[in-house]
Amino acid sequence: MRNVHFSVVVPLYNKAEHIVRTLASLQAQSFQPLEIVVVNDGSTDQGSDLVAALGDPRIKMVHQPNGGVARARNTGIAHAQGNWIAFLDADDWLHPDYLQTLAQLILTHPQLDMVATQYKSMPYEAGVTLQPWFVDVDSAAVELIQDLPQRWMRGTSFFTSSVAVRASRLQALQPCFPPGESFGEDLDLWFRLAETSAIALSTAALVGRVLVPGSLSVVHVARTEPPFLLRMAERARSPRMAPALRRSSLQLVNYHRLTLARAAISAGDRLLARQLLWRARQSLFSQRWWFTAIMATLLPGPLVYRWQHWRKLRKVALG
Structure with missing residues (x-):
């Protein structure tokens, strides 16, 4: 898998309570990323200081005035050096086998531009350290999605923090995420990509979508x-x-x-x-x-x- 190099883009805006735990799940990957691009989108809390204190040389911190999550992700894409770009929201959590599974999907389906895994939703509990849940990765099926709109109506199968895209495709589409939009700005990109490339989806739930209190x-x-x-x-x-x-x-x-x-x-x-x-x-x-x-x-x-x-x-x- 030496030809697969992940840049993981992490938008950061006032997530000091979550960011260290989130990055810890990324640092614990069995298949390590090439770099972690943290885009500090004008935070007013101590989140960026906590990231700097980690001392991880793979973390590339980019600062910009607050412009919203779409602009932050676009900035991260512009600074990424890997040939594949994954996204991780600052309050979500990765299973240790997540990037390994994505890399295997890429090698198995080299013609595709987008790979993903399923995820599980979990409520946020302050002060509780999340632990890896059991996932039988070897027995997980791979679904090849040819018609994403039809598949989406049967049920959501992935989200932003469980997706990786070929960097060259994203760089050609910049600005990938519509600046200024915060409702469906990620769906816009996934559907545009899916109109020209199928998606390989692992049925293993390898990302925790953490729901903060009150979001429901x-x-x-x-x-x-x-x-x-x-x-x-x-x-x-x-x-x-x-x-x-x-x-x-x-x-x-x-x-x-x-x-x-x-x-x-x-x-x-x-x-x-x-x-x-x-x-x-x-x-x-x-x-x-x-x-x-x-x-x-x-x-x-x-x-x-x-x-x-x-x-x-x-x-x-x-x-």
Whole structure:
């Protein structure tokens, strides 16, 4: 695996409580990264000092004024020297076999530009040191994802901290993450990459997505559709996209519109919910569309909110 060199990009903004633990999980990898690019995005806490105190010569610290996570990741990509770039949020955690598994996927599928593993969600507990959970890496299957929008609608299988991308592809796409966006800015990149390359996904859950207290109770209601959805819909209208991928991309756009409609119902904005239902009318014959329509018409917002909240808690409990 000597031809695989990982640069791991870590955006840092006021995560002093988490960053040392997160970097410790990266330093404990059975397959070591070439470098760790920590982008201090204008933090006002002691996080960058804690990173410097680690004294790890592989850590490259880059400082910039606060510009958001998308800009921080783009800065990290610009400074990366490895031929593969992985991403790690400053409060997530890696299993020791994570990079080793990614490297094996790269060697097994040298034609691909993107590899990933599954992950597990876990609640954050202050002062508790996370320990590696048992994963039978050798028995894990590898899923080759040819149609990411279709696969995404069956359930999220990876996220930013469980992905690595060929550096040359990212450098050609700069700015990779849309600057100034913080909702779906990562999905925008994954779907653009997946339109030209399949993704090798290990079914081993080798990343801990740490959920900080209170994150489950936040209801995000977009007043307009997120830019990444609009861009996906625009790309799907291009004749250059394969017909099957065009259909699944448009289905995913409508799937997200219905998700936003449910969030609007939870927040008591039934007018916005109905507008989103209308925009998703191409899914009129789906069970999800009608279930959302019933919510918008008959169910009280607090009941919808509690149901959505229960579903999120259940996902966390199941890991």
